[in-house]
Amino acid sequence: MNNLNEVTHIDNVKLSEDGKKVIIIDQTKLPNVTEYLTLGSDKDIYDAIFELKVRGAPAIGICAGYGIYVLAQTIKAETFDEFYREFVKYKDYLNSSRPTAVNLSWALNRMEEVVTANKNKTIGEILKLLGDECRAIHEEDIKMCGAISEYGLSLIKDGDGILTHCNAGPLATSRYGTALGPLFLGKERGLNFRVFADETRPLLQGARLTSYELEKAGIDVTLICDNMASIVMKNGWIQACFVGCDRIAANGDAANKIGTSGVAILAKHYGIPFYVLGPTSTIDLNCKTGEDIEIELRDPEEIRNKFYKEPMALKEVKCYNPAFDVTDHNLISGIVTEKGICYAPFEKSIKALFV
Structure with missing residues (x-):
């Protein structure tokens, strides 16, 4: 049976309940198989974007925001400089996965700005702010899609x-x-x-x-x-x-x-x-x-x-x-x-x- 709400509100990219993983629908398997993937490593996230398991410019941006947050939590560092150095490595790696969709670099740059703007805070506080930011990117996209749909319908x-x-x-x-x-x-x-x-x-x-x-x-x-x-x-x-x-x-x-x-x-x-x-x-x-x-x-x-x-x-x-x-x-x-x-x-x- 057709279900409009089921289609329009599908969770194609989301953060796991504990905030430690990114969960996506593997779009390469559709339409015959609906399979969810759990991404936790830098290679997992890179490959998901590069291999089009997650695709579409906004979805890539959402995935990148969640992904860099997940990776930031794995960084072992005692000082801001150590943390930031590793953060940039992860960011540059993910950003190299696909060059054309601007949302990828846009989301990663936005997450980096959270880090650099809060260098005087503890790493724990920075991680909390990163979690808030990646969730905000997703929520903003939901609102943007609604507004675009209204204008397009006109x-x-x-x-x-x-x-x-x-x-x-x-x-x-x-x-x-x-x-x-x-x-x-x-x-x-x-x-x-x-x-x-x-x-x-x-x-x-x-x-x-x-x-x-x-x-x-x-x-x-x-x-x-x-x-x-x-x-x-x-x-x-x-x-x-x-x-x-x-x-x-x-x-x-x-x-x-x-x-x-x-x-x-x-x-x-x-x-x-x-x-x-x-x-x-x-x-x-x-x-x-x-x-x-x-x-x-x-x-x-x-x-x-x-x-x-x-x-x-x-x-x-x-x-x-x-x-x-x-x-x-x-x-x-x-x-x-x-x-x-x-x-x-x-x-x-x-x-x-x-x-």
Whole structure:
């Protein structure tokens, strides 16, 4: 039986009751198996992020906040300098796991600021403050997702067809999600949408996660291959495109899962509004444009072998496997944040969010 509340309030990342471990749903096992992992070591947490067991920019940030808190508790030190030196080692190690999603470094930097701002306190007091901070990061994300969902819902109406790419629902965030949040919120209020989910090659986040979340919530979802987006747009079945984001530059260029920029180009051609939804924590004002965003390159075997019983290409064939691409701000109709919707010129509207 479909259960909207069960989907929107899933505990995909949380701290154990004793505060010593991070508990996550292993997203690589979905949709067929729901398995929780308990992470306690630096390698466990690093691997969970790198191997996409936890994924989605906000969820990565939440996991990183909890993770560095868990690791900080294992540090054996008598002085602040000793503690801080080990803390930074853990922080830098976790931060190296994935380069594109800004929430990873944002959360880790925020946790480090707690340490440096309280150097005159005891290590025990610092640990208490770190515990408070990582929990605050999670609670703030829940509130941000709710606000984003409200703003996003204002852009669509009952019966609309929505196309989405990759996964930006509760599994990738907390509670309602970002790009999928308006759809879940609308469902709660009696609205019905027809959602077309790109499968999102090569890791199939749209097939494995987005269609899973929407189907479980009782929302009309149709799974399509990535190269079918054009025909469903041409057929008149799409009234808006909603996608998440992993990093937004100061000019409005947005990095998201590979294939997103192609969807935006198609939407522009067919006159369909294309919206990027994400919290202000994904905005990186230090990145002037998308050219400044580092794009993660992943193992070519994800293209050649993953999800196949046998390789689908000869081992000698080269594979190019960028995890993300950057959508030019000129293709984006609006950027939906928890503080409101930004419209062009994005340099001004984004800057206004932080005044």
